[in-house]
Amino acid sequence: MKMMSSLSFWLPLLLITWAIESRVTAHQAAFLPIPPLVSWEPAPIVKPPSPAPALAGKPKRVRCLSPLFPTCYNQWYACPHGCSKNCFMDCVSCKPVCRCNLPGALCQDPRFVGGDGVTFYFHGRKDQDFCLVSDTNLHINGHFIGKRNPKLTRDYTWVQSIGIMFDDHKLLVGAKKTSKWNENEEHLFISFDNNPLSLEDKNSWNIYRDSSLQITRTSPANGVAIELENSFRITAMVVPIGAEESRVHGYNITDDDCFAHLELGFRFFNLSDAVDGVLGQTYGRNYVSKIKVSAIMPVMGDIPKYYTSGIFGTDCVISRFGRRIPVTDLGREM
Numbered sequence: 001m002k003m004m005s006s007l008s009f010w011l012p013l014l015l016i017t018w019a020i021e022s023r024v025t026a027h028q029a030a031f032l033p034i035p036p037l038v039s040w041e042p043a044p045i046v047k048p049p050s051p052a053p054a055l056a057g058k059p060k061r062v063r064c065l066s067p068l069f070p071t072c073y074n075q076w077y078a079c080p081h082g083c084s085k086n087c088f089m090d091c092v093s094c095k096p097v098c099r100c101n102l103p104g105a106l107c108q109d110p111r112f113v114g115g116d117g118v119t120f121y122f123h124g125r126k127d128q129d130f131c132l133v134s135d136t137n138l139h140i141n142g143h144f145i146g147k148r149n150p151k152l153t154r155d156y157t158w159v160q161s162i163g164i165m166f167d168d169h170k171l172l173v174g175a176k177k178t179s180k181w182n183e184n185e186e187h188l189f190i191s192f193d194n195n196p197l198s199l200e201d202k203n204s205w206n207i208y209r210d211s212s213l214q215i216t217r218t219s220p221a222n223g224v225a226i227e228l229e230n231s232f233r234i235t236a237m238v239v240p241i242g243a244e245e246s247r248v249h250g251y252n253i254t255d256d257d258c259f260a261h262l263e264l265g266f267r268f269f270n271l272s273d274a275v276d277g278v279l280g281q282t283y284g285r286n287y288v289s290k291i292k293v294s295a296i297m298p299v300m301g302d303i304p305k306y307y308t309s310g311i312f313g314t315d316c317v318i319s320r321f322g323r324r325i326p327v328t329d330l331g332r333e334m
Helices: 003-031 243-249
Strands: 061-063 076-078 087-090 093-100 105-107 111-113 120-123 128-135 138-148 155-165 167-174 186-190 206-209 211-217 223-228 232-239 262-268
Touching: 061 087, 076 093, 105 186, 155 232, 167 223, 167 232, 186 206, 186 223
Parallel strands: 155 262
Antiparallel strands: 061 076, 087 093, 105 111, 105 262, 111 120, 128 138, 138 155, 155 167, 167 186, 206 211, 211 223, 223 232, 232 262
């Protein structure tokens, strides 16, 4: 009974004391310094490693550089077998695409893709010049180099250089004659109005620029893009005939000359319906191809009418350059 009386007396006192101490402790804790937060820094953005330099004979690697295509962005792909050194990445399909398969392409033993999308060959003749595009204010010739195969009645030919005429200007773009190919060496030459343009500074991507004409590199060596405002954009890349290509096609390329030549891509912005030439005519509004597309090698004939006297000659039969040609409503010469 005495114990119960003692608890009844002391228990309320103990509870009051505990409550007071708890409030004091909480009050003191409120004024204790808050430990500093652990500093946080975002993880550094790691750039995808650059691909190892392409070895001789190995395909070029390309990637999509547009973040608008996240599933394809920065993904590396090798160029297809048929264009191991000359392709680009199509971010939409996320596949590498051969430049030589696009309309306006001129590659290989000259293989053209016309403005109408039809693929054809024009063999020409070695060491001669031919009108590729001829319009009233633009004229482009190609100089062909080649070899004769005694088993054939024609030359193996490639386009070694192009001469571009517009207004009163002359632009020459070509591949230097080369024995041993080195893709890191410059095998391209360019002159504008008979003045050679320097290609020595590989760190500068701008080669030439004025109010309407711009020439820029597309690769550290052997590749350029040429753009004339409201007229054309031309890409040019110097490539050799490799040992495997020579073996497959029977070119019999020897060590004294790898037959360096141009692979070209043309885009035109302001052609008239009077345009003509091996490639130019395929951009005419009413052009109807006579190429037998079902043939194993569809060939465009009529070689003589495209022949011209020099890289800057405008005397081919179908020349339109500098002429005022009335055009019918149907888009052809009257």
